[in-house]
Amino acid sequence: MENGDIPQDANEHCPGPQSDSAGKSDACEGCPNQQICATAPKGPDPDMAAIAERMATVKHKILVLSGKGGPRKNGLIKQFLKDVYWGELDFLIVDAPPGTSDEHISIVQCLEAANVDGAIIVTTPQQVSLIDVKKEVNFCKKVGVKVLGVVENMSGLAQPISNLKFMKITDNGEMKDVTEWISEYMREKAPEMLNVIACSEVFDSSGGGAMKMCNEMDVPFLGKVPLDPQLCKAAEEGRSCFADKDCVVSAAALQKIIVELMETSGLSMTVSNGV
Numbered sequence: 001m002e003n004g005d006i007p008q009d010a011n012e013h014c015p016g017p018q019s020d021s022a023g024k025s026d027a028c029e030g031c032p033n034q035q036i037c038a039t040a041p042k043g044p045d046p047d048m049a050a051i052a053e054r055m056a057t058v059k060h061k062i063l064v065l066s067g068k069g070g071p072r073k074n075g076l077i078k079q080f081l082k083d084v085y086w087g088e089l090d091f092l093i094v095d096a097p098p099g100t101s102d103e104h105i106s107i108v109q110c111l112e113a114a115n116v117d118g119a120i121i122v123t124t125p126q127q128v129s130l131i132d133v134k135k136e137v138n139f140c141k142k143v144g145v146k147v148l149g150v151v152e153n154m155s156g157l158a159q160p161i162s163n164l165k166f167m168k169i170t171d172n173g174e175m176k177d178v179t180e181w182i183s184e185y186m187r188e189k190a191p192e193m194l195n196v197i198a199c200s201e202v203f204d205s206s207g208g209g210a211m212k213m214c215n216e217m218d219v220p221f222l223g224k225v226p227l228d229p230q231l232c233k234a235a236e237e238g239r240s241c242f243a244d245k246d247c248v249v250s251a252a253a254l255q256k257i258i259v260e261l262m263e264t265s266g267l268s269m270t271v272s273n274g275v
Contacts, residue, residue: 054085055092059090059091060092064121065098118265119145120149123153124203130207133210150220150221155226156226157202158227159229161195165179225257
C-alpha cells in the first residue's frame, strides 16, 4: 500500500490506492480496503512518472471519446500505458470506451503527466446521442483536456446509385427485386445517373445535429462521416479506405476531417515538415 501497489485482496478493476478515485470508485464497493484507501493521504503515484517516461517518444497523444458508458478497466489501462514500449511515434490515438466513467478519469490521469494534446469527440446526429456527448464535452472542460473537435458519424447513408438495390412491392405485398431492370433502364435512358451519389437520412438530425451543438458549446466542428457500406467492407477486410477506390464518399469525408483537425489543432506544420 505504501508504494501504491494494489492489495492482493482488492476488488477486480481496483483503481489503486494512490488514485484520486481510490475508495470512491464503483469498483471499490465492498472492498475490505475501501475505507483505508478513501481516507489515506495520497502521495505521487509512481506509475505516473513511469507512464510519462514511456510516452516521451510519442509526439502527440489524442483521445477519441463518444456516448454511452461501458465496463471498468482502470488497472488494465494503467498497465497498458506503463508497460508497453511505444517507441518513436508521431501520434498515439487512444480510442476510449464510450461515456464519462472511471476509465476516462484513469486515462486522463495517466496521460496528464505525458501532456495529452486533446480529445476528439464522436457522435451521431440524433438528439439522444448529443445529450450524452454534451456530457463528454463538459467532462473534458472540467478535467482540463482540450476538445480538438467533434465528428458527426453515420451522418446519413451515402453510396453510388449504381450500388443500390431496388425493390418493388407487388400486389400481394411481397418484395420483388427490380435492380437489374432499373439499372438497365438508367444505362439506356440516363447513363449519367449511374455516377450520382444517393443519400438518405438514417438518424433524425432535425435538431441541428453536431454542428449546432458545437456552436452552442463553443467547440470546433470537424465534419461529418456518412454511413458508407464500402467503408464498412474495407474495415472488415483490413483495407485502407484511402487506397480503396470504392470508398469514394467516406474517404473524401475523412480526408476533409483530417485536414480540418491538423489546421485547427496546429499540427499541420509538424506533419508537412515530416517531423
